[in-house]
Amino acid sequence: MATPFSTQLVNLLAAFLLLLAFAMLAQRRVLTLIKMFAWQGAALAASTLIVAWSTGQHHLYFSAALTLALKVIFIPWALHRLIDRLNVRWDIETLINIPATMLIGIGLVIFAFALATPIAQMASTLTRSTLGIALAVVLLSFLMMIVRRKAVPQVIGFLSMENGLFFAATSATYGMPLVVELGIALDVLVGTFIFGIFFFHIREQFDSLDIRHMEKLKED
Amino acid sequence: MEIALVLGVPLAGGLILALVGHLRWAPEVNAAMSLVTLGASALLTGRVIADGPMLALDEQFFVDPFNVFLVALTAFVAFTTALFSRPYMRIEEHHGRVNAGRLRLYHSMYQLFTFTMLLCLLSNNVGILWVAMEGATLTTVLLVSLYRTPASLEAAWKYFILCGVGIAQALFGTILLYFAAEKVLGPGGSSLLWTHLYEVRHELEPTVLSLAFVFLLVGYGTKVGLVPLHNWLPDAHAEGPTPISAVLSGLLLNVALYAVVRSKVLVDGALERNFSGNLMMGFGLLSVVVAAFFLSRQKDIKRMFAYSSIEHMGIMTFAFGMGGTVAAFAGLLHMTVHSLTKSAIFYTVGHAAQATGTQEMASIRGLIQQSPAIGWGLALGTLAILGMPPFGVFTSEFMVLTTAMHEHPWATPFLLIALGVAFAAIFSKVQPMVFGETEARRLPHPPALIPVFVHLAIVLLLGLYIPPYLVDWYRQAAALIG
Numbered sequence: 001m002a003t004p005f006s007t008q009l010v011n012l013l014a015a016f017l018l019l020l021a022f023a024m025l026a027q028r029r030v031l032t033l034i035k036m037f038a039w040q041g042a043a044l045a046a047s048t049l050i051v052a053w054s055t056g057q058h059h060l061y062f063s064a065a066l067t068l069a070l071k072v073i074f075i076p077w078a079l080h081r082l083i084d085r086l087n088v089r090w091d092i093e094t095l096i097n098i099p100a101t102m103l104i105g106i107g108l109v110i111f112a113f114a115l116a117t118p119i120a121q122m123a124s125t126l127t128r129s130t131l132g133i134a135l136a137v138v139l140l141s142f143l144m145m146i147v148r149r150k151a152v153p154q155v156i157g158f159l160s161m162e163n164g165l166f167f168a169a170t171s172a173t174y175g176m177p178l179v180v181e182l183g184i185a186l187d188v189l190v191g192t193f194i195f196g197i198f199f200f201h202i203r204e205q206f207d208s209l210d211i212r213h214m215e216k217l218k219e220d
Numbered sequence: 221m222e223i224a225l226v227l228g229v230p231l232a233g234g235l236i237l238a239l240v241g242h243l244r245w246a247p248e249v250n251a252a253m254s255l256v257t258l259g260a261s262a263l264l265t266g267r268v269i270a271d272g273p274m275l276a277l278d279e280q281f282f283v284d285p286f287n288v289f290l291v292a293l294t295a296f297v298a299f300t301t302a303l304f305s306r307p308y309m310r311i312e313e314h315h316g317r318v319n320a321g322r323l324r325l326y327h328s329m330y331q332l333f334t335f336t337m338l339l340c341l342l343s344n345n346v347g348i349l350w351v352a353m354e355g356a357t358l359t360t361v362l363l364v365s366l367y368r369t370p371a372s373l374e375a376a377w378k379y380f381i382l383c384g385v386g387i388a389q390a391l392f393g394t395i396l397l398y399f400a401a402e403k404v405l406g407p408g409g410s411s412l413l414w415t416h417l418y419e420v421r422h423e424l425e426p427t428v429l430s431l432a433f434v435f436l437l438v439g440y441g442t443k444v445g446l447v448p449l450h451n452w453l454p455d456a457h458a459e460g461p462t463p464i465s466a467v468l469s470g471l472l473l474n475v476a477l478y479a480v481v482r483s484k485v486l487v488d489g490a491l492e493r494n495f496s497g498n499l500m501m502g503f504g505l506l507s508v509v510v511a512a513f514f515l516s517r518q519k520d521i522k523r524m525f526a527y528s529s530i531e532h533m534g535i536m537t538f539a540f541g542m543g544g545t546v547a548a549f550a551g552l553l554h555m556t557v558h559s560l561t562k563s564a565i566f567y568t569v570g571h572a573a574q575a576t577g578t579q580e581m582a583s584i585r586g587l588i589q590q591s592p593a594i595g596w597g598l599a600l601g602t603l604a605i606l607g608m609p610p611f612g613v614f615t616s617e618f619m620v621l622t623t624a625m626h627e628h629p630w631a632t633p634f635l636l637i638a639l640g641v642a643f644a645a646i647f648s649k650v651q652p653m654v655f656g657e658t659e660a661r662r663l664p665h666p667p668a669l670i671p672v673f674v675h676l677a678i679v680l681l682l683g684l685y686i687p688p689y690l691v692d693w694y695r696q697a698a699a700l701i702g
Contacts, residue, residue, distance in 0.1 A: 057407075119396070119428055122403075138392065142385065151377075158384055165391050172399045177412055179280075180347030184391070187354040191384065194358060198365075198377065205370050214374035217455045 006054035013047040014130040021140040026098050034079050041071030059178045112136035130171040137164030151209040155195045223276050225260035233331035241324030247306040250327045254302040261295035282344040285696035297470045298334045300671035304567045305463035307665040314664045333359040337475050347412045357383045364460040375455035382452040390439025396432035400425045421489025433487040443476035445530045447507040457526035462570030469529040470563035500541030507534030512638035516645035520579045532558045539620045548698035550619035557612035557679050561604045564675035568597040571667040575660040586658030595654045597672040602650045606643050612682030
């Protein structure tokens with residue numbers, strides 16, 4: 001059933017995901033970052049949908065819907081509202097040295113592909129070539145969490161890492177069993193909620209969402 | 221049926237306490253719920269001892285000697301900690317550090333935390349195991365920042381981000397595991413069931429499994445507190461309320477290690493060489509040595525004992541990494557005695573910090589004069605955790621050391637030096653805190669010190685004489701994972 005056309009589409013979306021991961025790494029403005037995160041979710045939902053349609057795996061329709069509801073609509077909306085309430089809309093981050101970060105990112109992508117190749121060769125799924133991209137997205141989001149200094153971008157990095165993992169699950173195995181996917185979605189939802197509470201607490205204590213204020217706990 | 225009770229009671233407790241957790245008698249409800257959970261897990265244990273391993277609810281849950289022993293330990297320590305938290309949280313309220321709303325959050329999350337840990341242990345589905353492990357982070361993160369001080373918020377943020385990232389690695393490992401399993405078992409829910417995976421473990425693809433294990437070890441290892449992934453642990457222990465430090469050290473770390481060991485069993489089946497064991501031994505030894513040297517630099521009493529937890533988790537990881545029945549037996553025994561001793565120490569440390577109003581070790585003096593029970597509890601607990609005979613920690617550490625001498629002699633000097641350094645560091649700090657003159661105040665509520673001495677008595681008993689049924693139990697579990 002797997003048509004070359006749908007494989008091409010999934011590959012295209014995978015490339016889009018990787019591109020977005022790089023764009024997020026370089027983005028200074030928080031609002032644009034959230035928009036990009038929503039786009040990433042949309043690409044993920046679309047690719048899941050295509051895999052579901054072309055392979056006839058019914059539970060994937062459900063995960064696509066879940067992704068759409070959670071990562072394209074609910075979480076970006078919640079983050080928007082939070083930012084409005086916290087009034088950090090114009091928080092522009094001065095990222096140090098974007099080119100260097102990008103170079104590290106490229107290195108990570110190569111590493112991810114090298115790591116994924118032996119496994120991808122064993123996969124029989126039509127989307128196997130995308131496993132490397134999924135791992136690259138995970139690592140790039142990881143990098144984003146490390147280089148960012150503000151709480152909101154760190155959280156977006158965290159969520160985008162989850163996107164990468166989800167993509168890995170669909171591309172390598174046609175998705176995890178439904179009960180596990182539901183559990184993961186629940187964790188993400190509760191996690192976002194707790195992050196939201198946290199923003200307020202941090203803001204109340206430090207008068208800013210800058211993580212630099214929170215580097216007091218160190219070994220002497 | 222018993223499984224439903226073991227999981228249902230803390231879940232219901234979490235929901236009930238979310239409504240009434242701020243009332244005057246909420247601590248009693250909390251303790252009662254934990255007592256019922258303990259009763260249910262005792263029933264479950266009895267059933268498993270009588271009938272052997274069991275599966276339930278479409279094979280989604282399973283109980284074997286390995287996890288039932290941890291279920292019993294978790295329920296027990298959760299109950300005694302609930303007893304300890306009763307006066308502890310009342311004193312905190314009296315000191316104005318928490319208000320009614322935060323107490324409600326605290327009590328509700330305490331029960332939900334117990335629930336997630338028991339779910340981790342009982343779930344047969346490695347995916348659900350992951351979900352529950354993440355749930356354990358989510359339920360405790362707001363408790364670490366309960367006091368809303370800058371330091372506690374920082375600690376909680378670190379805990380959340382580091383454990384979140386760590387656990388994401390474990391999810392990738394789980395996906396790889398599913399990927400390998402699907403080839404053998406076919407797609408669908410049953411490919412993630414541990415019992416099914418166990419049956420086909422020799423047929424799983426070795427390359428995929430070795431990569432999966434690296435991710436699983438790094439992921440769950442973050443929660444175990446293995447060096448160099450341990451950064452969150454001392455902060456979270458030092459800044460949160462002490463009952464939470466006690467359950468984090470005594471229970472959460474164990475459960476995370478349980479997940480690592482479960483993964484190891486599968487990987488060992490698939491791989492010819494001792495790949496997973498060597499990795500675990502490496503991480504374990506590094507944790508022991510690094511933590512031991514960090515101990516002497518600590519000023520905060522809870523931080524110091526947090527580092528001691530890292531050291532002991534390292535010993536256990538090393539023991540399980542060595543493999544073999546004796547080492548696994550020692551690892552399981554060490555899990556038991558460490559979790560009992562460390563939680564007992566945290567109970568006394570909590571009250572000591574309340575009585576003196578500080579966690580700075582330099583300012584805590586003469587505990588025995590202020591309250592003999594707190595002082596002696598801390599002194600005895602410290603001796604026990606340092607591995608002095610006749611306490612049980614000595615027995616298990618001795619077994620680990622002798623096995624190491626036998627099978628991996630190169631590791632023994634590292635272990636011995638680390639244990640010696642840890643002894644010198646902790647003993648020299650605890651001794652002046654316990655003896656001498658004091659200016660400590662009286663606590664507004666009588667402290668709960670019965671759990672301290674119950675724990676220490678059990679640890680002492682395990683050092684002198686392990687009852688035959690317990691030996692049997694450990695043996696069965698050790699045979700399963702060794």
